[in-house]
Amino acid sequence: MLTDDQIIYLDNNATTQLDPAVVEEMLPFLSKFYGNPSSGYQFGGQVRKAIDQARARVAALLGCEPTEIVFTSCGTESNNAAINSALQFEPRGKHIVTSAVEHSAVRRHCQELAKRGCEVTFLEVDQEGNIDLDELESSIRPNTAIVSLMWANNETGILFPVDKIAAICREKRVLFHTDAVQAVGKIPIRLGDSTISFLSLSAHKFYGPKGVGALYVRRHSRFGPSIIGGGQENGRRAGTENVASVVGLGKAAQCAAECMSEEETRVLAMRNRFEQAILARVRDAAVNGARAARLPNTSSFSFARIESDAALLLLDRHHICCSAGSACRTGSSEASHVLRAMKLSDERARGSLRFSFGRFNQDAEADRAIQILPEVIEKLRSLAATSASAPRAATLAS
Numbered sequence: 001m002l003t004d005d006q007i008i009y010l011d012n013n014a015t016t017q018l019d020p021a022v023v024e025e026m027l028p029f030l031s032k033f034y035g036n037p038s039s040g041y042q043f044g045g046q047v048r049k050a051i052d053q054a055r056a057r058v059a060a061l062l063g064c065e066p067t068e069i070v071f072t073s074c075g076t077e078s079n080n081a082a083i084n085s086a087l088q089f090e091p092r093g094k095h096i097v098t099s100a101v102e103h104s105a106v107r108r109h110c111q112e113l114a115k116r117g118c119e120v121t122f123l124e125v126d127q128e129g130n131i132d133l134d135e136l137e138s139s140i141r142p143n144t145a146i147v148s149l150m151w152a153n154n155e156t157g158i159l160f161p162v163d164k165i166a167a168i169c170r171e172k173r174v175l176f177h178t179d180a181v182q183a184v185g186k187i188p189i190r191l192g193d194s195t196i197s198f199l200s201l202s203a204h205k206f207y208g209p210k211g212v213g214a215l216y217v218r219r220h221s222r223f224g225p226s227i228i229g230g231g232q233e234n235g236r237r238a239g240t241e242n243v244a245s246v247v248g249l250g251k252a253a254q255c256a257a258e259c260m261s262e263e264e265t266r267v268l269a270m271r272n273r274f275e276q277a278i279l280a281r282v283r284d285a286a287v288n289g290a291r292a293a294r295l296p297n298t299s300s301f302s303f304a305r306i307e308s309d310a311a312l313l314l315l316d317r318h319h320i321c322c323s324a325g326s327a328c329r330t331g332s333s334e335a336s337h338v339l340r341a342m343k344l345s346d347e348r349a350r351g352s353l354r355f356s357f358g359r360f361n362q363d364a365e366a367d368r369a370i371q372i373l374p375e376v377i378e379k380l381r382s383l384a385a386t387s388a389s390a391p392r393a394a395t396l397a398s
């Protein structure tokens with residue numbers, strides 16, 4: 001039974017609640033085990049063992065070797081590190097292939113690199129959010145240092161065909177990095193069977209702590225560190241390890257590996273029920289990328305004749321947390337670059353809301369959202385019809 005003031009958290013692509021099992025595993029490393037993992041005595045060695053265990057757990061989740069995992073401070077750092085390394089150490093040249101729908105951790109980084117003399121190809125997507133694989137193939141040149149394409153889109157949940165992309169990159173002998181921050185923990189990943197060179201992940205997207213991530217670096221791939229100093233992470237990322245968070249990331253990976261298939265089924269059923277109910281109750285509503293392969297947890301809706309920032313504000317009054325596109329754009333009411341790239345009309349893009357379900361959501365929460373969202377859309381539309389323009393919120397809730 002839900003209370004009236006209970007938070008209905010449907011923004012699990014923005015971040016997730018820490019799993020209690022993760023907190024429990026982290027706590028001793030915030031108090032009792034404070035030794036430096038690089039210290040030679042046993043008190044440091046105990047901490048080193050915990051880091052090794054975390055590395056093994058992350059590797060088990062991804063189906064790769066522990067030596068292929070480099071801990072970082074976040075998904076953003078992992079993305080930057082993979083691209084920077086390719087530009088610095090890959091002799092082919094300074095051309096990057098990426099897409100128009102990447103998270104800002106890749107897109108803005110590439111835009112900056114373009115200002116500093118790198119050449120960047122931003123592949124367009126179709127209305128279902130897919131890239132054209134022939135276009136990808138023809139965009140790879142002799143001077144292409146790296147292809148960086150995301151596994152799952154944070155705004156729409158649309159999945160790129162990473163195995164096919166990896167095969168093309170292998171054929172062309174070019175490095176392939178995938179930003180899998182939204183995919184890891186939600187869908188099965190077996191890196192041992194693939195030819196992906198680099199993969200980024202972030203703990204806070206799958207019930208681990210914020211401020212810790214990892215970069216998978218395929219064995220024998222040329223890789224050089226972006227952060228230089230001590231010899232931590234086998235010389236691939238300097239700086240004393242964020243031990244408690246790394247331990248938390250490891251535990252989150254273990255939990256994800258254990259409950260993924262059951263959770264995927266449950267979350268998918270909840271998401272599908274939500275989508276069907278909203279489409280049945282709200283006129284002029286559509287699911288963005290409905291026909292594409294998508295993450296099981298993400299619903300990106302576009303509603304005609306509403307402004308998503310006003311909808312966020314009204315939903316927030318009912319304690320429903322969702323997002324207008326990516327949380328990183330909060331504060332800006334510009335239509336999302338992802339939805340614009342999918343050729344949504346400006347009106348539809350500005351009337352889009354993202355709901356993302358997760359491990360701790362209950363059916364009763366989906367029911368509350370199914371009840372409230374149509375009321376909110378109706379209210380905004382009738383307000384818009386009676387006034388010259390729709391009400392706009394001063395700030396966005398994320």
Ligand code: PLP
Pocket residue numbers: 013014073074075076077103105150152153154179181182202203211213
């Ligand atoms: N890549 C994607 C697809 C994301 O959704 C996010 C976060 O929203 C990031 C990268 C950045 O991850 P982090 O917050 O760990 O820097």
